[in-house]
Amino acid sequence: MKNVTLLGAGLVGSLLAVYMRRRGYAVDIYERRPDLRKADAYGGRSINLALSDRGFRALEKVGLADEVRSVGIPMYGRMMHDEKGQLSYQAYGKEGQAIYSVSRGGLNFKMMDLAENEGVRIHFNMRSTEVDLDEKIVHFEKGDTRQKMSVPYELLFGSDGAFSALRGSFQKRDRFDYSQDYLSAGYKELTIPAGPGGTFRMEKNALHIWPRGSYMMIALPNPDGSFTCTLFFPFDGPDSFASLKTREDVAGFFNRTMPDAVALMPTLLDDYFNNPTSSLVTVKCSPWIHENHSALIGDAAHAIVPFYGQGMNCGFEDVFVLDELINQYGEDWSQILPAYQQSRKPDGDAIADLAKANFIEMRDKVADADFLLRKKIESKIYQLYPEKWIPLYTMVTFSPDIRYAEALRLGQVQDRIMDEVMARPDIRLNWEDAATTTFIHNLMTHYDKN
Ligand SMILES: Cc1cc2nc3c(=O)[nH]c(=O)nc-3n(C[C@H](O)[C@H](O)[C@H](O)COP(=O)(O)OP(=O)(O)OC[C@H]3O[C@@H](n4cnc5c(N)ncnc54)[C@H](O)[C@@H]3O)c2cc1C
DSSP states (O other): OOEEEEEEEEEHHHHHHHHHHHHHHEEEOOOOOOGGGGTTTTTOOOOOOEHHHHHHHHHHHTTOOHHHHHHSEEEEEEEEOTTOOOEEEEESSSSTOOEEEEEEEHHHHHHHHHHHHHOOOOOSSSEEEEEETTTTEEEETTTTTTTEEEOOOEEEEEETTOOOOHHHHHTTTTTTTTEEEEEEEEEEEEOOOGGGGOSSOTTTTTEEEOOOOSSSSEEEOOOTEEEEEEEESSSSSSSSTTOOOOOHHHHHHHHHHHHHTTTTTTTHHHHHSSSSSSSEEEEEEOOOOTTTEEEOGGGGGGGGGGSOOOHHHHHHHHHHHHHHHHHHHHHHHHHHHHHHHHHHHHHHHHHHHHHHHHHHHHTTTGHHHHHHHHHHHHHHHHHHHHTTTTHHOOOOOOHHSOOHHHHHHHHHHHHHHHHHHTSTTHHHHHSHHHHHHHHHHHHHHHGOOO
């Protein structure tokens, strides 16, 4: 049995380590950062993520799903806030279906604890600088001293995130495809603190959105009653990070565009100027593997923008699929790694494209009357053809048996059908009548053939 070396003890690396350890592999993780469990690494701030069914399925296999679900906060739908502070609500799925707001740090710490309890060794302050793929050696710089170290490996996974060192070494090889694509918008985290006695000052069980066309803010609940808000905002232009220079600019902008949120954000101006502005990148690359001994996983293989809430979920699914392939091929890594790449690469590409498209839906379309009508008609079709027509969001978020690539393909078929329905004369008035239902029925007979 080969020894397994992982670069990066983030969300995906620590989960993969638990999976491999449970199979009896000796596992070492080398992590660039210090052990954040020993410090108040998040400065009291809680950064949260939406965990959904694909992620839960992978956690289930190592017995973590129930525990994580019990500390997460279910969000059953989107709560939209308009410029006047008026609210409208769209459920994400069927009754009881929810995505869960979980603490990024809390989940990562829990998985590192579990990995160590299983016997995984985590070496902190070890930044991988280069991987020699011919000699099978990883080179590191250790902590602040920048002392150099080299460690041989047998089977190596790069779970070292969007700026992966292993991927950097793949990139120096012949015939490695790579693309990186930054959005013109970045993001900044802000806070809505808890109300008196740890109460929630907005609806607790929803993901809140302030959609404003070229930008938006979202807020996810935390167990202590606070919400972590993220402003997705263009770097340049009339309303942008560049245009808000002073405290007056920021106060003026928020009062004009999101007055109901401002009333709940006493530290808005300090948060705005103290918290970093970060960029959003999509990375696609190929191949994800090298021979039978090295592979990329998680964001290292497919960094995507966060608008479908799927980056971590997709990385967890990588681990789940890899594990199924180990079941299939046993110890034969010369079969497992190519099968892993063949299976996951189309799905990584698909969710990257879906995530970009969802930015436009979230910031812009969710407030649009035609879009809301489309959604109403779509739920009607879903009721009429529950076996055939599963809404795209449901396929991506609540249907782990449907691959991302298949969800993307079916979503495109549905879009074409919806375009035809929406092009009918007076659709706003007659969308519920018998003639429209017959029209939809005729289109649906061709659904599978599209
Ligand atoms: C604003 C935002 C919101 C998001 N929201 C969601 C969401 O709601 N739902 C969701 O599913 N996903 C979300 N994501 C995506 C999610 O954060 C990532 O997909 C996920 O963190 C990927 O996990 P990972 O382990 O692959 O990488 P990371 O979490 O980035 O972990 C990589 C680890 O490797 C370490 N490392 C890096 N370089 C080196 C090196 N050279 N040597 C050694 N160690 C190294 C890092 O310190 C880190 O610990 C969001 C992302 C952003 C930016």
